Amino acid sequence: MTLAEYAEFSNYAVASGTLVLALAFLAHLAELLFVRQEAVVPATASVGGASQGSVAVADEDDDEVEPRSAVLSRVGIALTIVATGLLVAGVVTRALASTRVPWGNMYEFGLTGVSIALVVYLVLVRITAIQWIGPLVTGFGLAILGLAWSAYVPAGPLVPALHSYWLVIHVAAVMIAGALFLVGASASLLYLLKERAENKGHVGPILSRVPTIATMDRLAYRTHAVGFVLWTFGALIAGPIWAHYAWGRYWGWDPKEVWAFITWVVYAGYLHARATAGWKGRGAAIIALAGFATFLFSYYGVNIFVPGLHSYAK
Amino acid sequence: MSDGSPSKSKRELRAERRRGPAPALGRLEFLRWMWAQLTSMRTALLLLLLLAVASLPGSFVPQRGVDARAVEAFRGRHPDLSPWLDRLGVFSVYSSPWFSAIYLLLMVSLVGCIIPRSRIYLRALRARPPKAPRRFERLPASGTFETSADVDTVLAAARRVVRRSRVDVVTEDGEGGSRGELRAERGYLRELGNLVFHISVVVVLVGVAVGSLIGYRGAVIVTEGNRFSNVLTQYDEFTSGTWFDPDSLPPFSLELDDLVAEFDIGDGPQRGAPRLFEANGTFRDGLDGDEEDYSIRVNHPLSIGSTDIFLVGQGYSPVIRVTDPEGNVVFDEAVPFLPEDATYTSGGVVKVPDIQPEQLGMQGFFLPTAASTGEGEASISIFPAAANPYIALQAWTGDLGLDEGTPQSVYVLDTTDMTQVLNENGDPFRIELQPGQSSTLPDGTVVEFTRLQQFARFQISSSPLAGLPLGGVAVGLGGLVLSLFVRPRRTWVRATSDGSRTVVEVAALDRVPRDDLPDDLTAFIDRLRDEIEPQETP
Ligand code: HEM
Numbered sequence: 001m002t003l004a005e006y007a008e009f010s011n012y013a014v015a016s017g018t019l020v021l022a023l024a025f026l027a028h029l030a031e032l033l034f035v036r037q038e039a040v041v042p043a044t045a046s047v048g049g050a051s052q053g054s055v056a057v058a059d060e061d062d063d064e065v066e067p068r069s070a071v072l073s074r075v076g077i078a079l080t081i082v083a084t085g086l087l088v089a090g091v092v093t094r095a096l097a098s099t100r101v102p103w104g105n106m107y108e109f110g111l112t113g114v115s116i117a118l119v120v121y122l123v124l125v126r127i128t129a130i131q132w133i134g135p136l137v138t139g140f141g142l143a144i145l146g147l148a149w150s151a152y153v154p155a156g157p158l159v160p161a162l163h164s165y166w167l168v169i170h171v172a173a174v175m176i177a178g179a180l181f182l183v184g185a186s187a188s189l190l191y192l193l194k195e196r197a198e199n200k201g202h203v204g205p206i207l208s209r210v211p212t213i214a215t216m217d218r219l220a221y222r223t224h225a226v227g228f229v230l231w232t233f234g235a236l237i238a239g240p241i242w243a244h245y246a247w248g249r250y251w252g253w254d255p256k257e258v259w260a261f262i263t264w265v266v267y268a269g270y271l272h273a274r275a276t277a278g279w280k281g282r283g284a285a286i287i288a289l290a291g292f293a294t295f296l297f298s299y300y301g302v303n304i305f306v307p308g309l310h311s312y313a314k
Numbered sequence: 315m316s317d318g319s320p321s322k323s324k325r326e327l328r329a330e331r332r333r334g335p336a337p338a339l340g341r342l343e344f345l346r347w348m349w350a351q352l353t354s355m356r357t358a359l360l361l362l363l364l365l366a367v368a369s370l371p372g373s374f375v376p377q378r379g380v381d382a383r384a385v386e387a388f389r390g391r392h393p394d395l396s397p398w399l400d401r402l403g404v405f406s407v408y409s410s411p412w413f414s415a416i417y418l419l420l421m422v423s424l425v426g427c428i429i430p431r432s433r434i435y436l437r438a439l440r441a442r443p444p445k446a447p448r449r450f451e452r453l454p455a456s457g458t459f460e461t462s463a464d465v466d467t468v469l470a471a472a473r474r475v476v477r478r479s480r481v482d483v484v485t486e487d488g489e490g491g492s493r494g495e496l497r498a499e500r501g502y503l504r505e506l507g508n509l510v511f512h513i514s515v516v517v518v519l520v521g522v523a524v525g526s527l528i529g530y531r532g533a534v535i536v537t538e539g540n541r542f543s544n545v546l547t548q549y550d551e552f553t554s555g556t557w558f559d560p561d562s563l564p565p566f567s568l569e570l571d572d573l574v575a576e577f578d579i580g581d582g583p584q585r586g587a588p589r590l591f592e593a594n595g596t597f598r599d600g601l602d603g604d605e606e607d608y609s610i611r612v613n614h615p616l617s618i619g620s621t622d623i624f625l626v627g628q629g630y631s632p633v634i635r636v637t638d639p640e641g642n643v644v645f646d647e648a649v650p651f652l653p654e655d656a657t658y659t660s661g662g663v664v665k666v667p668d669i670q671p672e673q674l675g676m677q678g679f680f681l682p683t684a685a686s687t688g689e690g691e692a693s694i695s696i697f698p699a700a701a702n703p704y705i706a707l708q709a710w711t712g713d714l715g716l717d718e719g720t721p722q723s724v725y726v727l728d729t730t731d732m733t734q735v736l737n738e739n740g741d742p743f744r745i746e747l748q749p750g751q752s753s754t755l756p757d758g759t760v761v762e763f764t765r766l767q768q769f770a771r772f773q774i775s776s777s778p779l780a781g782l783p784l785g786g787v788a789v790g791l792g793g794l795v796l797s798l799f800v801r802p803r804r805t806w807v808r809a810t811s812d813g814s815r816t817v818v819e820v821a822a823l824d825r826v827p828r829d830d831l832p833d834d835l836t837a838f839i840d841r842l843r844d845e846i847e848p849q850e851t852p
Contacts, residue, residue, distance in 0.1 A: 259373060
């Protein structure tokens, strides 16, 4: 294929990947709706007779007809796998079309970032069955793809400031960290919701499908711990080295640098909070969400709202 | 160290003291109390979050140290707000007293936290694994099995299975048989990693602070054919740390022969995007070193000794010649016009002090590829390369204000003591030139745009201790990985023999609780049984 054909293929792959991801998101939403309905049915049935026999009958029914929500959950995952495949194909062909790494501008950054996040999510689904964060991950992925599309530029070479292998390392580390922060933030959000429901003594049908809050706390901690290491490396080591070569100083309090620093500090705060009595659990989860907000702002907000040196901002 | 650490009990004591009615404290006790507060993890957490909040305003309000011109523009736009922001130090957040205060408090808190923890750690390094608790069922994971092997065999096997741990074995012979206990502890690297990480945070903070005290940074615009010598007066902008002596600038000089700027010439939306910037010329290290060639590109600086020279920008310097009505050439120089947008629409000022009887000043803009937008409309630049160079100026005569001794930017024309040159209709006289063209002012002065040159904007900086923070973060990263991923674990194996059968009890405790401990323990017991009775394995 020629470079132009690669570029065209990439656009088609990304567009269809976005569509399929939207379908996956809808499947997960429908799944949640059915979870609510299904929760209502057995509840009314058990009012009539709570004997062992009737429960057994209900169980047999379940074996024959899989609940719709479970089917939809699997459909959601399958669609996510297809979408991820398409997006990864889009990323690879984009790289081939521009003969460089596919993260040189906001469009590519968002596209590659979402692809990595989805791969990380699917691997975790495989390992620890975390499909319950599916609606959040696909929803967020769609939002970020939307932002990426709004900054679309055709495939092309890099501006001179981005010609550096430190850029490759810097952005790759930061994107993978972001993917982990996304999974961690989803777990922390569900943690907060479920914890509140438990404290009120009423856990709805959707939240009761989510694992125990201890499990979510652990998942959040692990993804954040790995993400924090990568963020430290990407934003605080590779970034300054690149900045040194590009701008003649390794740290200059450019808005993007300030926000990378703020993000780092907030996540360090999260790790501390988890080890501090009184801040464990709820407090830590809130800090984790604040950390994700600062991450999103340093990734996207800074480029939109604040002028700075990071030249792919425009 | 989150569980069972001595610091925790201290923390609890502290908390209890806080809860009670405040006793009248002596001065020493008060200081000690303050110190305890400052070095508690809760305070560190708050200081950390406070530092994040304190660095916020600097990302929204332009900073003097980053872009002084943007600060002036901001002040112009917000005349009411700016004096207040100024008083609060918002234009230089990262060197403001309050930012420094948080930074310093955090450092002190960190040091005050590291020292006692290091002492505890050193003691723990010498300590032996603790005795097994009496009742294993109370521990998070435990198991038991029976074997025909004797106590010594069991304990020797256990010792092989716990592998790289610190191990103590205690045995005793009683009346009814013998007993033995193996105590193993591993994961000392976690706390070491944690200490290394926190120490390296201090190293980085100190390295950055000291580096900025003894370093310098400056920027200079050099037009093709000109030479720059590394002395203070030649810089357009210069900042240095308090401990830096500007007289000690290392002597070197460099000449710019050629600046290459290439832009995308495709038809897509990338048209005009920069593709290559390169500055070529010769430099001389020291006052009488040899001339050597250099080529500086973006991301590829030139290093002369401890100084690095970076190409951070480029633009156009039209060469302007001014001839007075008597025919004397009073000005003939390349004048850098500073780019203002991506198409290199550039603004600039020409100051001609040596013309009689009144000085002449001109101000206007330069377009590298001018295109007219319609009759009577101002031209705009449509491409950053110089395909159709065009310059438009207006002129003033009077006093340029150069002799008053107040330093003045070469890029700003102060017209307070000047009058604008008008044409016969009373409108401002416009000078519009392309290379080779000239224009005659009403008084007979001739302004000519002889040719176009390019300039390079170099950033010259010395960051003498840059290796310290960099090394600090790199080592710190290693420590961080250890502190997050090493799992400290204590394992106990107790074997009790009644002479024929031996009951083996196993228990484990993680200092950082984890959910896979029971699985790990089951695997441990399987391996232990294999080790004791290899023949029984299928
Ligand atoms: C820039 C400042 C700081 C950063 C980035 C930072 C980062 C960290 C990290 C990543 C951990 C590991 C958390 C874990 O093991 O789960 C940690 C632990 C810890 N930090 Fe900090 N820290 C900072 C400042 C401080 C200060 C000032 C103190 C002391 C007052 C402190 C005290 C501690 C303690 C006691 C732990 C142990 C927690 C544990 O082992 O679970 N830190 N810190």
